[in-house]
Amino acid sequence: MSVSGIVITLGADEQHAESALKAMQKEQEWLELGERSGLRVPAVVEAPNDPAAEERVRMLLQLPGVALVDVVFVGFEDPTLAPASEVSSDPS
Secondary structure (H helix, E strand, O other): OEEEEEEEEEOOOHHHHHHHHHHHHOOOOOEEEOOOEOOEEEEEEEEOOHHHHHHHHHHHHOOOOEEEEEEEEEEEOOOOOOOHHHOOOOOO
């Protein structure tokens, strides 16, 4: 699974910006929006893999009202690895 932290910069046209926000709010299964600050909106994109995450960011960029999307963090989860809480540090 790929989890990306992004910052979405909205365009100056408030009508287009609001339209973009409404469209993004419909993508709740893979996009979590933070609180808007001026023209910027922090968000988290979840995807099954890196190519899917890239496609979702490209989709956001195509929305009228979105001027820029900065990817500020990308984390990957390897489903074949056990969570740290399940790994024993006891050498015996």
